[in-house]
Amino acid sequence: MNVRRTTIKDxxxxxGVGVATVSRVLSGGSASPETRERVLNxxxxxxxxxxxxxxxxxxxRSGGIGLLVPDITDSFYGRLADGVLACARSAGEPVVLxxxxxxxxxxxxxxxxxxxxGVERVVAVPAGNAEIWEPTLRTGLxxxxxxxxxxxxxxxxxxxxxxxxxxxxxxxxxxxLGHRRIAYLGGPGQGQRVAAFRQSVxxxxxxxxxxxxxxxxxxxxAAAAGLFQHxxxxxxVLAGGNQLGExxxxxxxxxxxxxxxxxxxVMFDDVPWAELCSPPLTVIAQPAQDIGYRAAELVLRAGAxxxxxxxxxxxxxxxxxxxxxxxx
Amino acid sequence: MNVRRTTIKDxxxxxGVGVATVSRVLSGGSASPETRERVLNxxxxxxxxxxxxxxxxxxxRSGGIGLLVPDITDSFYGRLADGVLACARSAGEPVVLxxxxxxxxxxxxxxxxxxxxGVERVVAVPAGNAEIWEPTLRTGLxxxxxxxxxxxxxxxxxxxxxxxxxxxxxxxxxxxLGHRRIAYLGGPGQGQRVAAFRQSVxxxxxxxxxxxxxxxxxxxxAAAAGLFQHxxxxxxVLAGGNQLGExxxxxxxxxxxxxxxxxxxVMFDDVPWAELCSPPLTVIAQPAQDIGYRAAELVLRAGAxxxxxxxxxxxxxxxxxxxxxxxx
DNA sequence: CTGAAAGCGCTAACAG
DNA sequence: CTGTTAGCGCTTTCAG
Numbered sequence: 001m002n003v004r005r006t007t008i009k010d011x012x013x014x015x016g017v018g019v020a021t022v023s024r025v026l027s028g029g030s031a032s033p034e035t036r037e038r039v040l041n042x043x044x045x046x047x048x049x050x051x052x053x054x055x056x057x058x059x060x061r062s063g064g065i066g067l068l069v070p071d072i073t074d075s076f077y078g079r080l081a082d083g084v085l086a087c088a089r090s091a092g093e094p095v096v097l098x099x100x101x102x103x104x105x106x107x108x109x110x111x112x113x114x115x116x117x118g119v120e121r122v123v124a125v126p127a128g129n130a131e132i133w134e135p136t137l138r139t140g141l142x143x144x145x146x147x148x149x150x151x152x153x154x155x156x157x158x159x160x161x162x163x164x165x166x167x168x169x170x171x172x173x174x175x176x177l178g179h180r181r182i183a184y185l186g187g188p189g190q191g192q193r194v195a196a197f198r199q200s201v202x203x204x205x206x207x208x209x210x211x212x213x214x215x216x217x218x219x220x221x222a223a224a225a226g227l228f229q230h231x232x233x234x235x236x237v238l239a240g241g242n243q244l245g246e247x248x249x250x251x252x253x254x255x256x257x258x259x260x261x262x263x264x265x266v267m268f269d270d271v272p273w274a275e276l277c278s279p280p281l282t283v284i285a286q287p288a289q290d291i292g293y294r295a296a297e298l299v300l301r302a303g304a305x306x307x308x309x310x311x312x313x314x315x316x317x318x319x320x321x322x323x324x325x326x327x328x
Numbered sequence: 329m330n331v332r333r334t335t336i337k338d339x340x341x342x343x344g345v346g347v348a349t350v351s352r353v354l355s356g357g358s359a360s361p362e363t364r365e366r367v368l369n370x371x372x373x374x375x376x377x378x379x380x381x382x383x384x385x386x387x388x389r390s391g392g393i394g395l396l397v398p399d400i401t402d403s404f405y406g407r408l409a410d411g412v413l414a415c416a417r418s419a420g421e422p423v424v425l426x427x428x429x430x431x432x433x434x435x436x437x438x439x440x441x442x443x444x445x446g447v448e449r450v451v452a453v454p455a456g457n458a459e460i461w462e463p464t465l466r467t468g469l470x471x472x473x474x475x476x477x478x479x480x481x482x483x484x485x486x487x488x489x490x491x492x493x494x495x496x497x498x499x500x501x502x503x504x505l506g507h508r509r510i511a512y513l514g515g516p517g518q519g520q521r522v523a524a525f526r527q528s529v530x531x532x533x534x535x536x537x538x539x540x541x542x543x544x545x546x547x548x549x550a551a552a553a554g555l556f557q558h559x560x561x562x563x564x565v566l567a568g569g570n571q572l573g574e575x576x577x578x579x580x581x582x583x584x585x586x587x588x589x590x591x592x593x594v595m596f597d598d599v600p601w602a603e604l605c606s607p608p609l610t611v612i613a614q615p616a617q618d619i620g621y622r623a624a625e626l627v628l629r630a631g632a633x634x635x636x637x638x639x640x641x642x643x644x645x646x647x648x649x650x651x652x653x654x655x656x
Numbered sequence: 657c658t659g660a661a662a663g664c665g666c667t668a669a670c671a672g
Numbered sequence: 673c674t675g676t677t678a679g680c681g682c683t684t685t686c687a688g
Contacts, residue, residue, distance in 0.1 A: 054681025382665025
């Protein structure tokens with residue numbers, strides 16, 4: 001089927017030089033101008049494409065960067081992936097994508113697969129904790145965490161949105177509108193945000209108003225509906241992601257809660273449909289694509305300098321889903 | 329940095345057999361039960377992970393499947409990718425993802441990269457035409473097109489949604505409501521759908537009511553707004569994708585067109601926010617994930633049988649964005 | 657500056 | 673059934 005691609009050897013023969021010389025020229029090594037031209041000509045003539053296979057084996061590592069996200073279906077991770085792809089493309093590196101479903105076991109399995117492929121640079125939205133990551137990090141691969149850190153692994157660079165500030169801004173906005181019973185609807189791995197939430201609400205803290213969903217849409221809906229039913233006294237909710245926000249809108253609608261009259265809603269992550277929603281959703285925008293791009297940048301530049309992670313700003317975008325506390 | 333991973337040779341020594349035997353056992357070849365056990369034990373003991381690098385070079389092809397989509401940020405392609413990933417995972421194959429931006433040149437560049445990586449099986453949502461694809465297909469890689477075919481390349485299997493039926497159903501629905509001036513708002517590579525649209529509207533056909541956007545959200549908005557302004561007499565529009573639908577909703581809102589009172593809207597692709605929209609959008613649902621899964625299946629099984637492509641059903645989901653023709 | 661040669665880890669003949 | 677051997681295409685000493 002395959003007509004044997006031209007190899008470095010063919011080029012060497014055609015140019016009347018040794019394979020080593022071809023290799024050098026093609027990877028920018030030193031060579032006399034004359035030789036260089038002969039090689040380049042031959043290569044062009046033969047339409048030579050160096051095979052990554054040979055190089056990879058020789059160097060005991062595949063180029064390319066691995067990308068692990070919980071769910072490529074989620075707009076946020078889609079944009080994050082897009083950022084990684086953009087950066088990788090400008091570096092000419094392939095990207096191997098895997099999804100973890102926010103499951104530590106599946107994550108480990110994917111890491112194993114990447115390692116088997118010789119991928120030694122990976123950007124991941126981590127699902128597991130420090131203990132889970134321990135063995136992986138010991139393998140010596142170059143890791144960069146994106147979107148959330150692994151607690152107690154500050155030695156691994158992470159590219160994050162400033163969740164703390166985002167949460168605080170949102171909570172301040174809500175309390176400023178008079179809200180006192182503010183709920184947090186969270187997803188997996190949101191330790192940072194929840195901590196920030198607890199801190200931001202301060203004396204208003206009510207642990208019952210903090211609920212979590214697992215990764216799925218169903219779980220998100222169940223959590224939202226459960227929350228609204230059990231605590232009809234709450235007047236505002238902060239959703240920790242676009243799927244959670246979606247669930248909140250749906251659950252509120254189902255329970256005949258008017259947004260923003262009965263319930264004020266702020267959603268983490270600005271998605272295109274936030275504006276189409278009725279009412280348009282007030283959101284905390286996160287630079288998903290930048291997160292991916294910067295993470296990829298770090299993982300590619302690693303080795304040069306030891307990078308220290310990045311914190312990117314969030315922005316509260318006020319639209320129509322928040323109002324003053326309803327007065328009973 | 330890397331402590332030299334254990335190789336097949338190490339396992340062979342530990343088990344007191346030759347490397348070939350280890351290779352055989354590990355790839356399910358024949359071996360005496362006793363030998364097999366010794367090898368397996370040694371492998372476990374040493375925590376041996378076969379390196380794909382060596383295998384790939386030897387077999388002159390990397391396993392793994394390439395996936396090319398226009399925009400991973402688009403919910404539809406996100407779901408399609410998810411399907412591909414699901415299938416690949418169950419086959420233990422890595423997926424190399426690339427985006428084309430619906431640009432033939434960029435697509436060719438990505439293909440080049442995949443080839444260089446030794447990837448010989450790719451699922452793509454094609455951007456280029458038959459002429460563009462010609463050289464690529466001659467390289468002998470295993471291709472499966474997803475979501476749309478390349479005209480005049482029926483020799484390449486394609487996994488498609490039944491656009492023809494989807495369009496017809498939508499148009500029938502709209503005409504049934506009394507609409508006579510129905511527009512089609514299309515994106516890149518929608519030859520099939522437009523043809524189906526032309527056929528479905530029959531005598532109602534008005535070429536001015538067929539407009540196209542390029543890939544971007546901006547372009548989609550511009551196309552929608554332009555259409556609505558130039559032809560205020562239209563009463564219904566069929567949007568050829570979720571970004572186009574989004575643009576249509578936005579543009580309609582901007583121009584104070586009430587949906588569905590002034591304008592009925594049907595959107596290709598059911599997305600989560602279609603239900604959150606106000607009014608909820610009537611859509612033609614496409615099995616995006618299935619498309620991806622089936623395509624991956626085909627590309628993996630190819631070689632066994634010569635596959636003939638798949639047509640998956642679409643479904644009209646009536647919600648609230650269509651009404652009877654407004655009577656002036 | 658350049659070429660010859662030695663593998664990287666694995667699989668696939670080919671003998672035994 | 674099993675071991676030996678010859679590379680896959682490339683990079684990288686090491687001499688010349």
